[in-house]
Every structure is written in C-alpha cells, then in structure tokens.
Amino acid sequence: MDVQKFIQSGILEEYCLGLLSDEESAYLIQVAMLFPSIKRELTAIEETLEKFSLANAMEPPAETKEKILASLGFADSETLPDIAQMPATDKNTDPKTWLNAAAHLIPENPTTPFTFHQLRKDEHFQQMLIIATTHVPEEEHDNYIESFFILKGYCECTVGNDFFQLGPGDFLEIPLNVKHNVKLTSPCVVAVLQYEFV
Template identity: 40%
Template sequence: MNINTYIQSGILELYVLNLLEPPERAEVQDMICLYPSIKEEVEKLELKLEADVRQAAVTPPSTLKEKIYASIQEMERAKQVDFDWTALGLIDQNTDYKAWYQAVCDRYPKAFQQDNYFKILREDATAKQLLVVSSSDVAEESHDDTYESFLILKGKCMCTVESDTFFLEPGGFTQIPLHTRHQVKIVKGPVVAVVQYIALF
C-alpha cells in the first residue's frame, strides 16, 4: 500500500470529522495502529480542526447568561401560576400518586432536594392541600374538627394511629379519624407527601 496516497485520499479528514461509516472507521483505526505516519497525520488534522473551531467561535454577550436564567425563572413561575391543583382532585386511597409526583416535580423540583420544605398547593372552601417535605418525626397530635389525610410521594414513614402501627411508602395513603391520636416517624427520609385537611362542616 502507498501510504502517501492513502493519506492524500481524504479519508483521514472524514475520519476526524466522524463522517465515515463504521466499517470504514474501523479500517482507519487499524491503519493508525499499523502505520505511525498515519497516526501522526490524524493527530495533525485533529489539532487543525480544534484550532479552526476556536478561531470561528463567537463569544456570547456578557448578558446572555442572565437572560437565560431569567427566562428559566419566568417559565417556572408560569408553570406554578397556570396549573390548577384542583384538577388533581382530593386525595384518597384510589389517587394516582404518580400524577401528583409528576405535577410536583414539574413545578417545585427543588423541593426534592430539601430536607424540609412546605408549600400550600390549594386552599379553598373544600380543602387545604400542602406539599410537605420532612426529615423530622411528627409529634403526636389529634384533630377535633378537621379530617387529615396524606399521600406519600417519596420516602418511607411509620404511622401510629392510636394503637395501630403501619408503614407508608410512595403511593401509600391514610386518613386520620377525628379525635384520634396519631404520630409519624421518618424511616427513610426525607419524606415527600401531600397533606390534606378537610374541615368538618
């Protein structure tokens, strides 16, 4: 094989530009291993390509980063404002927790990076729904005029309702009866949950 003819054929330029089909690319790689002069030529072409790219590069305006960041923030605010949390309905044992999980991920992604977080999602005459992220146990309490329930989106907790103890993981739901002592202990945290309160009329 005439090495100079091979080098001048243009195949090495196509190799450096990653424009060869897999069989041809494999052939060039074999030639690089066999012939030092071909390896040297490929290295020269790669350096030239890098230099050309750097020379043609355009420095973005200094304000571009701020504009991109502001645009992202505006999009996040728009998602939070436009979404109607009532569309997901009241949570119960049949609730699709994945729909809630996705809705929260889309609008409050930073919540999943926090150890503790609190956000009111809905508050009207029907119900109050909160997004709660907690790494701390919830002390014993009871409610006399409000039905409390919660749906776990992430993590694992142990619930004690009077003398009954059970575990809840993603998709787990429970409703606390009125006048009932209950507490929650974090098993695998932080726990992300939708907590719902419905007043007794």
C-alpha cells in the same frame, strides 16, 4: 427541667427554622412528647411560621416557570398537569401524576424539617404539599379530618392503637380526635396533606 426556661431559650424557633443538628432535633422531639406545654408551644410556633410564610409568599414571574421547564427539557409546559387543579387524593390516586405536577416544588436534597406548599384552600378543604425531613410528634385534631398521600419516601404512622408502614402511593386518613404521629424511615418524605374541615 425548667419548662418555661426551655421554651424561652429559643430552641423551639431554631428547630422550626431547621437550625438544629440531627441530635438536637431528636432531643427536642423527645422533650416535646414528654412535656405537653412544650408541644403546644412548638405547634404554635410552627403554625405561626406557616401563616407568616403563606402571607408573605411571592408569586414568581410567569416567565420564570417557562424558563425552568425549558431548562429541564419540557419545551411545552402544557403537557404538565397544573398542581393547583389536582383533585383530592384517596387510595386510588396515581402517585406518578402527582410527582409530575409537583416536581418543581420538590428539592433534590431537602434540609429544613418541614416545608409546606399550599395548593388550595377554602372553608371546607385545604390541600398542601409537605416535604418533611424529621418526625411529626404526636398530635390530635377535633376540627378537621387529616389525610395524607405519600409521593416519595417511607414512614411509620401510629394512629391510636393501629400501626401503618407507608411508602409511595399509600394513602392514610386519620379520624377525628385520635392521637397520631409519624416517624420517618427514609431521609425525607414528600406527601400531599389534606384537611377536610368539619
């Protein structure tokens, strides 16, 4: 395979934008696992798109939230927890509280491979809501401890030599410098993703 030609073909960008079929996406994930340079380029594109999305995100008018909540039958939005003020997740976290707080961010039928909603970030900690419809290829981190808390859906996670089956309410922390991947076993997974910077 001509790796450079594959990278320059635009297929990596199409994957990140959710424009590939399921078969094409599966093929690309396999290729990325076989060729480290393709995996690095895919990761760089994903990170660039995420930064672009966050940099260009527009806050909707305040009254929009009230209108949406009212149309869903929540006359008093004060009864809903503020997702930006939710604590860090751990093995004792209640998924129902998070689902109530994040309901307005979770589409009924997600179609893009990955959707991120940044909840909070400072020099020590970052917390995001992630909605995934495809597997997460193998990765490894040396500058932050990653953890995730499953709100909806099911997945299998390999962390080093350990294997985990996860579903709603499950929490998993991934140590530094350990290779790991996530394979979805349901159409989508919604999780709270956290990075604790070291």
